[in-house]
Amino acid sequence: MLSQQEAGHLTSIKPRMRRKDARPGELIQAALEVFVERGYAGARLEDIAGQAGVTKGTVYRYFRNKQDLFEAVVHATLGALIHRGRAVLREFEGPSIELLDQVVTAWWQGVVMTKASALPKLMFSEAGNFPALARFYYEHVIEPGRWLQRRILERGIARGEFRRVDVDCYVHFIIGPLLYVQCWDHSFACVVPGTQLCDQRFLGAFLEHLHAALLVESGTERLA
Amino acid sequence: MLSQQEAGHLTSIKPRMRRKDARPGELIQAALEVFVERGYAGARLEDIAGQAGVTKGTVYRYFRNKQDLFEAVVHATLGALIHRGRAVLREFEGPSIELLDQVVTAWWQGVVMTKASALPKLMFSEAGNFPALARFYYEHVIEPGRWLQRRILERGIARGEFRRVDVDCYVHFIIGPLLYVQCWDHSFACVVPGTQLCDQRFLGAFLEHLHAALLVESGTERLA
Amino acid sequence: MLSQQEAGHLTSIKPRMRRKDARPGELIQAALEVFVERGYAGARLEDIAGQAGVTKGTVYRYFRNKQDLFEAVVHATLGALIHRGRAVLREFEGPSIELLDQVVTAWWQGVVMTKASALPKLMFSEAGNFPALARFYYEHVIEPGRWLQRRILERGIARGEFRRVDVDCYVHFIIGPLLYVQCWDHSFACVVPGTQLCDQRFLGAFLEHLHAALLVESGTERLA
Amino acid sequence: MLSQQEAGHLTSIKPRMRRKDARPGELIQAALEVFVERGYAGARLEDIAGQAGVTKGTVYRYFRNKQDLFEAVVHATLGALIHRGRAVLREFEGPSIELLDQVVTAWWQGVVMTKASALPKLMFSEAGNFPALARFYYEHVIEPGRWLQRRILERGIARGEFRRVDVDCYVHFIIGPLLYVQCWDHSFACVVPGTQLCDQRFLGAFLEHLHAALLVESGTERLA
DNA sequence: TATGAATGAGGATTCATTCAT
DNA sequence: TATGAATGAATCCTCATTCAT
Numbered sequence: 055m056l057s058q059q060e061a062g063h064l065t066s067i068k069p070r071m072r073r074k075d076a077r078p079g080e081l082i083q084a085a086l087e088v089f090v091e092r093g094y095a096g097a098r099l100e101d102i103a104g105q106a107g108v109t110k111g112t113v114y115r116y117f118r119n120k121q122d123l124f125e126a127v128v129h130a131t132l133g134a135l136i137h138r139g140r141a142v143l144r145e146f147e148g149p150s151i152e153l154l155d156q157v158v159t160a161w162w163q164g165v166v167m168t169k170a171s172a173l174p175k176l177m178f179s180e181a182g183n184f185p186a187l188a189r190f191y192y193e194h195v196i197e198p199g200r201w202l203q204r205r206i207l208e209r210g211i212a213r214g215e216f217r218r219v220d221v222d223c224y225v226h227f228i229i230g231p232l233l234y235v236q237c238w239d240h241s242f243a244c245v246v247p248g249t250q251l252c253d254q255r256f257l258g259a260f261l262e263h264l265h266a267a268l269l270v271e272s273g274t275e276r277l278a
Numbered sequence: 279m280l281s282q283q284e285a286g287h288l289t290s291i292k293p294r295m296r297r298k299d300a301r302p303g304e305l306i307q308a309a310l311e312v313f314v315e316r317g318y319a320g321a322r323l324e325d326i327a328g329q330a331g332v333t334k335g336t337v338y339r340y341f342r343n344k345q346d347l348f349e350a351v352v353h354a355t356l357g358a359l360i361h362r363g364r365a366v367l368r369e370f371e372g373p374s375i376e377l378l379d380q381v382v383t384a385w386w387q388g389v390v391m392t393k394a395s396a397l398p399k400l401m402f403s404e405a406g407n408f409p410a411l412a413r414f415y416y417e418h419v420i421e422p423g424r425w426l427q428r429r430i431l432e433r434g435i436a437r438g439e440f441r442r443v444d445v446d447c448y449v450h451f452i453i454g455p456l457l458y459v460q461c462w463d464h465s466f467a468c469v470v471p472g473t474q475l476c477d478q479r480f481l482g483a484f485l486e487h488l489h490a491a492l493l494v495e496s497g498t499e500r501l502a
Numbered sequence: 503m504l505s506q507q508e509a510g511h512l513t514s515i516k517p518r519m520r521r522k523d524a525r526p527g528e529l530i531q532a533a534l535e536v537f538v539e540r541g542y543a544g545a546r547l548e549d550i551a552g553q554a555g556v557t558k559g560t561v562y563r564y565f566r567n568k569q570d571l572f573e574a575v576v577h578a579t580l581g582a583l584i585h586r587g588r589a590v591l592r593e594f595e596g597p598s599i600e601l602l603d604q605v606v607t608a609w610w611q612g613v614v615m616t617k618a619s620a621l622p623k624l625m626f627s628e629a630g631n632f633p634a635l636a637r638f639y640y641e642h643v644i645e646p647g648r649w650l651q652r653r654i655l656e657r658g659i660a661r662g663e664f665r666r667v668d669v670d671c672y673v674h675f676i677i678g679p680l681l682y683v684q685c686w687d688h689s690f691a692c693v694v695p696g697t698q699l700c701d702q703r704f705l706g707a708f709l710e711h712l713h714a715a716l717l718v719e720s721g722t723e724r725l726a
Numbered sequence: 727m728l729s730q731q732e733a734g735h736l737t738s739i740k741p742r743m744r745r746k747d748a749r750p751g752e753l754i755q756a757a758l759e760v761f762v763e764r765g766y767a768g769a770r771l772e773d774i775a776g777q778a779g780v781t782k783g784t785v786y787r788y789f790r791n792k793q794d795l796f797e798a799v800v801h802a803t804l805g806a807l808i809h810r811g812r813a814v815l816r817e818f819e820g821p822s823i824e825l826l827d828q829v830v831t832a833w834w835q836g837v838v839m840t841k842a843s844a845l846p847k848l849m850f851s852e853a854g855n856f857p858a859l860a861r862f863y864y865e866h867v868i869e870p871g872r873w874l875q876r877r878i879l880e881r882g883i884a885r886g887e888f889r890r891v892d893v894d895c896y897v898h899f900i901i902g903p904l905l906y907v908q909c910w911d912h913s914f915a916c917v918v919p920g921t922q923l924c925d926q927r928f929l930g931a932f933l934e935h936l937h938a939a940l941l942v943e944s945g946t947e948r949l950a
Numbered sequence: 951t952a953t954g955a956a957t958g959a960g961g962a963t964t965c966a967t968t969c970a971t
Numbered sequence: 972t973a974t975g976a977a978t979g980a981a982t983c984c985t986c987a988t989t990c991a992t
Contacts, residue, residue: 077955091406092319092406092407093317093318093319093320093403093404093407094317094319094320095316095317095318095319095320096317096318096319096407098981098982098983099982099983099984100982100983108955108956108957109956109957109958110957110958110983110984111956111957111958111984111985111986112955112956112957113984114983114984114985114986115954115955115956119983119984120983120984175402175403177465177466178399178402178403178461178462178464178465178466179317179399179402179403179465180317181465181466181468181469182315182316182465182468182469183316183317183320185469188465188466188469188470189469189470192466192469192470192473196466217490219483219486219487219490220479220483220486223479223480223483223484223487224483224487226455226458226459226475226480227455227483227484227487229458230454230455230456230457230458230459231450231451231454231455232454233454233458233461234450234453234454234457234458235450235454237402237457237461238402240402241401241402241403241405241406241412242401242402242405242412242416242420244405244406245405245406245409245412245413245416246412246413246416249416251450255444255447256447256450258444259443259444259447259448259451260447260451262443262444263443263447263448263451263491266441266443266490266491266492267487267490267491268490301972322964322965322966323965323966323967324965324966332973332974333973333974333975334965334966334967334974334975335967335968335969335973335974335975336972336973336974338966338967338968339972339973343966343967344966344967525976539854540767540854540855541765541766541767541768541851541852541855542765542767542768543764543765543767543768544765544766544767544855546960546961546962547961547962547963548961548962556976556977556978557977557978557979558961558962558963558978558979559963559964559965559977559978559979560976560977560978562962562963562964563975563976563977567962567963568961568962568963623850623851625913625914626847626850626851626909626910626912626913626914627765627847627850627851627913628765629913629914629916629917630762630763630764630913630916630917631764631765631768633917636913636914636917636918637917637918640914640917640918640921644914665938667931667934667935667938668927668931668934671927671928671931671932671935672931672935674903674906674907674923674928675903675931675932675935677906678902678903678904678905678906678907679898679899679902679903680902681902681906681909682898682901682902682905682906683898683902685850685905685909686850688850689849689850689851689853689854689860690849690850690853690860690864690868692853692854693853693854693857693860693861693864694860694861694864697864699898703892703895704895704898706892707891707892707895707896707899708895708899710891710892711891711895711896711899711939714889714891714938714939714940715935715938715939716938749951770985770986770987771986771987771988772986772987780952780953781952781953781954782953782954782986782987782988783952783953783954783988783989783990784951784952784953786987786988786989787951787952791987791988792987792988
């Protein structure tokens with residue numbers, strides 16, 4: 055999130071000043087990690103501060119309170135998510151399956167493989183405690199995401215590339231395994247060594263799986 | 279989870295007695311709901327007790343402490359999960375796709391549609407805070423579940439019914455959408471009305487999706 | 503405030519139960535004392551609890567928070583104040599100067615000589631921090647009190663007993679010295695030994711002072 | 727408090743310089759206001775600094791700490807009080823009632839109508855928290871003030887001008903209403919608009935009141 | 951001299967846990 | 972067995988104070 059290369063050749067600038075600008079981002083990063091690991095209620099402000107290399111009180115210079123920090127974490131991380139989504143939307147040419155591959159791959163590289171991957175688990179956990187935030191997340195991440203996938207599926211079907219599947223349900227078959235990876239890698243994988251799911255093999259197999267499931271091949275159309 | 283029929287023909291017995299036997303189960307039910315809604319740290323013993331119709335102090339007659347109660351919740355709910363799994367394992371005849379349908383349907387009816395559906399979200403959230411419990415859950419629910427699915431997939435491939443997919447990954451493509459439904463319905467669905475995912479249409483579409491993705495049809499084998 | 507005689511012959515009742523009923527009153531008493539001594543912000547919940555013979559947490563069983571406790575203190579003490587005022591108003595016979603004596607004496611015995619005497623200093627100090635409470639106090643204590651005095655003065659003037667003074671100002675000349683005693687005895691008197699003002703001599707001299715200042719008399723010199 | 731005339735003909739000097747000299751006084755002014763409004767504990771250094779147009783850190787260039795600032799406020803304001811008192815003491819001729827009028831009027835103009843009027847309320851509030859300061863205030867303001875009034879009363883009685891009143895008590899009847907005005911105007915009057923007491927009418931009525939109460943007169947009814 | 955970022959002690963508040971009834 | 976009053980450890984949060992710039 056924060057450019058660590060930049061920080062490198064800025065040593066000339068007074069650390070105090072530089073800090074000031076970097077702090078909010080550092081705190082948000084630290085908070086994301088601790089919130090994901092412990093849950094909102096279980097996360098101690100002191101730990102978050104410690105993770106960011108400061109003390110308790112400093113957090114309150116940048117965030118009104120714990121809830122404010124939490125919302126900042128979600129909004130900051132959410133930005134990355136939305137940004138990735140939009141990037142893909144523009145280039146809308148060629149076979150639909152390639153479009154789908156692109157979207158899935160973009161999500162994989164832009165979310166699953168980044169710190170942002172932790173957010174969905176966090177939102178699942180805390181939606182009940184932060185209804186307003188959950189609704190915000192729903193409108194700004196989930197709805198657009200589902201809409202994007204639905205359009206691709208409908209395009210593929212319309213062009214005779216995809217089977218005539220139940221589009222409303224299918225979006226969940228696509229996102230489900232991806233979120234499973236994200237939830238897993240931020241929970242059990244931390245506790246049962248060697249079970250990390252996020253690797254290249256998973257992505258490849260998943261794309262192959264979607265191809266097989268969606269493509270109308272050798273002329274035979276199958277329907278439920 | 280708790281046999282409500284049983285409770286039915288025990289009305290003659292004095293409530294005091296019945297109460298005593300039912301209490302632990304009622305508390306576990308209540309605790310499951312509150313834990314799922316609020317997370318472990320966010321759940322207050324008083325709310326759990328209230329949900330079960332008793333007061334705080336009573337909880338301590340049946341459970342040593344909060345952590346003990348939490349583990350009891352997981353173990354009790356987990357029992358249902360494992361039980362369902364075993365049930366399917368025995369009857370191991372016929373085409374592999376039917377076997378898969380049976381397993382998925384059994385999970386749907388035995389887990390997704392029951393209170394036990396809440397457990398995975400809870401485990402994702404609290405795995406980091408309860409490593410031992412997470413490992414226990416991994417060994418007794420996840421590992422067996424994955425093993426079962428792997429065997430079915432391998433059987434189908436061996437018998438030429440299924441495409442030669444990456445079995446290790448495929449188990450996640452199967453469980454992913456199901457867990458997504460469960461996580462969703464216990465988080466966002468409580469907060470964004472009308473977005474419940476668990477309905478018959480989903481199951482039907484999902485089975486159709488698996489058929490299309492797995493079955494070797496019209497003799498043509500497809501590979502990535 | 504709380505009947506301590508009653509408590510005496512109730513020893514048979516279980517202490518736990520008796521406590522429960524007595525607690526709020528005890529806490530309010532303790533809080534009044536600590537608030538007066540330290541001011542609102544300077545008063546520590548722990549000290550208040552200690553003063554009442556309990557621990558911090560117990561306060562929160564009876565009062566939502568510090569502010570709630572503070573308001574309870576004011577309301578409880580205020581009750582006594584208002585009650586005294588009303589009591590005197592009813593018996594409205596005889597010479598106006600006797601009425602005035604009665605009212606002043608009633609305030610002296612019902613407020614100045616009791617714990618309630620501490621309240622005005624507290625309200626002066628905290629009016630700025632609790633505007634709503636201050637307005638409430640103004641409406642329910644000050645306004646009625648001033649109205650009562652104004653009526654007495656007007657009555658005396660109308661009946662030719664009192665000089666034709668500026669009634670609106672005069673109410674302050676009456677209450678001023680009384681509140682001075684109260685503020686003094688709860689501040690400097692605690693710190694400069696032997697300067698307590700509340701004694702019988704003060705009351706006597708004050709009544710004599712009011713007589714001299716108000717009565718329309720005929721050239722006779724009066725002495726206490 | 728700070729001579730504004732002086733400040734006037736220093737405009738030529740660079741603001742930086744002027745600033746430096748004016749700072750302590752500006753801070754003390756600001757602190758007086760905030761302390762009076764919020765009480766000692768409730769006043770935040772940051773607010774005081776803001777009120778003075780500087781930032782928190784600057785306060786510490788001029789005052790060791792919060793307590794030091796508080797004492798400076800009291801001492802500085804106290805200076806005005808004492809100064810006014812002394813001024814009256816010198817000219818000790820003519821009828822005693824005129825002397826009393828002079829003293830009361832001097833206090834009114836030199837204290838009640840100035841910023842110094844806020845001090846008594848502050849001292850009442852914080853005497854318990856600053857015993858040494860309270861004793862200092864007692865010795866340097868209260869004792870001399872009472873002594874002055876006592877001497878005037880005794881003089882009037884000795885010369886047959888005043889009734890033979892209880893001098894020790896009477897000083898409180900004189901100062902009581904004046905302090906009431908001061909406490910009121912810095913507390914309730916800020917919160918209940920239109921209830922300010924400090925106006926010319928009050929002073930006139932009060933002097934008339936004292937005349938009526940003290941003077942040995944011959945049957946004449948007096949009116950304001 | 952002035953700033954404001956950072957600290958950390960202190961106090962409000964919550965809640966798991968105990969225990970007398 | 973159930974209750975709920977009481978406890979006190981834990982945590983959020985505030986703000987006086989320090990100090991590098």
